Amino acid sequence: xxxxxxxxxxxxxxxxxxxxxxxxxxxxxxxxxxxxxxxxxxxxxxxxxxxxxxxxxxxxxxxxxxxxxxxxxxxxxxxxxxxxxxxxxxxxxxxxxxxxxxxxxxxxxxxxxxxxxxxxxxxxxxxxxxxx
Amino acid sequence: xxxxxxxxxxxxxxxxxxxxxxxxxxxxxxxxxxxxxxxxxxxxxxxxxxxxxxxxxxxxxxxxxxxxxxxxxxxxxxxxxxxxxxxxxxxxxxxxxxxxxxxxxxxxxxxxxxxxxxxxxxxxxxxxxxxxxxxxxxxx
Numbered sequence: 001x002x003x004x005x006x007x008x009x010x011x012x013x014x015x016x017x018x019x020x021x022x023x024x025x026x027x028x029x030x031x032x033x034x035x036x037x038x039x040x041x042x043x044x045x046x047x048x049x050x051x052x053x054x055x056x057x058x059x060x061x062x063x064x065x066x067x068x069x070x071x072x073x074x075x076x077x078x079x080x081x082x083x084x085x086x087x088x089x090x091x092x093x094x095x096x097x098x099x100x101x102x103x104x105x106x107x108x109x110x111x112x113x114x115x116x117x118x119x120x121x122x123x124x125x126x127x128x129x130x131x132x
Numbered sequence: 133x134x135x136x137x138x139x140x141x142x143x144x145x146x147x148x149x150x151x152x153x154x155x156x157x158x159x160x161x162x163x164x165x166x167x168x169x170x171x172x173x174x175x176x177x178x179x180x181x182x183x184x185x186x187x188x189x190x191x192x193x194x195x196x197x198x199x200x201x202x203x204x205x206x207x208x209x210x211x212x213x214x215x216x217x218x219x220x221x222x223x224x225x226x227x228x229x230x231x232x233x234x235x236x237x238x239x240x241x242x243x244x245x246x247x248x249x250x251x252x253x254x255x256x257x258x259x260x261x262x263x264x265x266x267x268x269x270x271x272x
Contacts, residue, residue: 002151003144009135017135024152027166031213031268044211044269046165065159075266077215077248124213126268131154131161 029072030063030127036105037121047127052102057117060095060102065131070096072129078105078120091123098132101125169212170203170267176218176250177259189244197250197257205271206244212269214241218250218260243272 011017032045040053052060076091095102103125107118141163143149150163172185180193192200239247246267250260 005136006134007136008133010141011135011137013137013139023163024155027152027161027163028168028268029161029166033211033213033269044209044213046268047161065154065161068154068156075215075217124215126213126215126266130156132156132158 025130028126028128029067029131031125032061033124035121036119036123057105057119059123060100061125062100066099068130068132070098072127074101075126076124078123165270168266168268169207169271172201172265174263175261176263177261194247197259198247200245200247201265203244208243208270208272210241210243212267214246214265214267216248216263216265218263220261
C-alpha cells in the first residue's frame with residue numbers, strides 16, 4: 001500500500017516551513033518541449049495528451065488533466081530554426097481553454113521589421129494554475 | 133492544522149515519485165515533475181550577475197545578448213523545458229518591448245547547460261538588464 005501524508009505545512013529540520021498550498025499551487029501543472037517542423041514531435045512533457053499542428057506556427061497543447069479554469073498562467077520560449085530566415089519572437093494570439101491551449105508562434109525577418117507566423121523546431125511551454 | 137517536519141521527502145512505492153492531489157480534487161500529479169529544477173533572476177548588462185537562483189552553478193556572458201547557464205545538478209536528458217523572459221526595465225524603447233528571447237539555435241541544450249539569446253526588434257543580439265528563466269523536467 002502506498003504511504004499517504006495529509007498536512008497543511010512542511011517544515012525542514014532547520015525550521016524553514018512552507019504551506020503545502022505553495023507546494024501544490026506552485027508546481028507546474030503542465031510543461032512540454034516539442035519540435036514543430038515537419039511532422040510534429042514531442043520531446044518531453046508533463047500532463048500532455050497530445051499537441052495538435054493546426055497550421056504554420058499554430059499549435060494546440062491538449063492536457064491529460066484539465067485545469068480548473070481558463071485563468072492559468074503560461075510562459076513560452078522557442079527558436080525559429082525551422083525557418084532560418086526568421087528569428088522567433090514569441091508565442092502569441094492565444095486561445096485558452098481548461099483542456100487545451102492554442103498559440104501562434106511568430107518571428108521577424110533578419111534585420112528588417114516584419115513579423116509573420118512561423119513553424120519552430122523547438123517550442124517550450126510551462127503552465128501554472130489549478131488543476132480541476 | 134498539521135505540520136510535517138522533515139529534511140527529505142521520498143516516495144514510498146518509487147523513491148522519485150510522490151503524488152499530490154489537485155486543487156480541485158479531480159486529479160493527481162507527480163510532485164517531482166511539477167517542480168522547477170532551475171530558476172534564475174539575473175542582470176545581463178555590464179558584468180553580468182545573479183540576483184537570486186536555484187540549482188545554478190554559474191552563468192557566462194558568452195557575447196552580447198548570449199548567456200550560458202550551467203546547472204549544479206544535471207537534468208536527466210537534454211529534452212527539458214526552459215522558458216525565459218527579458219527586458220531592459222526602461223519601458224519605452226523597442227529594445228524592451230520586443231525582447232525576442234530565444235534559446236540559442238547554435239548551442240543546443242545539454243543536460244547541465246543551456247544557452248539563451250536576447251534580441252531587439254530587428255533580431256540583433258542585445259544585452260538585457262532583467263532576465264528570468266526556469267527549467268522544468270527530470271533531474272538525473
